[in-house]
Amino acid sequence: MGRAADRDASLELLPGTLDLLILKTLAVGAEHGYGIAQRLKALSEDVLQVGESSLYPALQRLLLKGWVKAEWGASENNRRARYYTLTAAGRKQLTAEREEFDRLILAIHKVLNAT
């Protein structure tokens, strides 16, 4: 069990990317905060470690902008949980942010691979 898994831990993500990652995660299906953090960690193979103190402010933002909506319910473990769902506007936003992200990454790569 004690795998090399828990390496040095603590990896910050590029600021400004969190919204995009959350939107993408929710595009798969409704999920609660705690679950979003886990999905991100799992999908990124432990590279992305999003703390809940980063997550909740971000979710508030997304709620305010109308990109996600929230409703209380029960989790699989029968606990009180707030499920977040992508709205139509959120889906559009996801596409837009994704394009913008790709655009930036491409530009950065051009610089990074220059002679």
Add this chain to the structure above:
Amino acid sequence: MGRAADRDASLELLPGTLDLLILKTLAVGAEHGYGIAQRLKALSEDVLQVGESSLYPALQRLLLKGWVKAEWGASENNRRARYYTLTAAGRKQLTAEREEFDRLILAIHKVLNAT
């Protein structure tokens, strides 16, 4: 004339990436602040627009950490200019940041391309 060239302008880069971009730019050869900004703009085909007010604080940082050194000289246009050069430590740092960056981008892509 009014070409599609000067599109909407104003494109912010991923915060935290600026240091890396500067280091990379200087790896090509010594350059002064103004020149760095131009190189970045050119190499990225106008996508990356680094303002000087972002650049100079960053350069101060790099100086303080000993990753670059600076010396006054004259520019090609015969103007007073401060030339920044990568130090040995800076070169190591560039490699490290590059790896870290790739690592993060890879992780983010995993999330973004998930089902």
Add this chain to the structure above:
DNA sequence: GCTCGTCCCATCGACTGTCGATGGGAGCAT
């Protein structure tokens, strides 16, 4: 029936990094 671990919510304060606005000086062309 208690206790403890896990799940799940949320806020606050500190800090870092970027940007817009601003200011200035020195060369060169008209």
Add this chain to the structure above:
DNA sequence: ATGCTCCCATCGACAGTCGATGGGACGAGC
């Protein structure tokens, strides 16, 4: 002499993330 481009730099505002912190409710084991 006027003004344009080059090149320096700082300051204040602002956004976004993180660490620390706190709490409630379920389920398992004693």
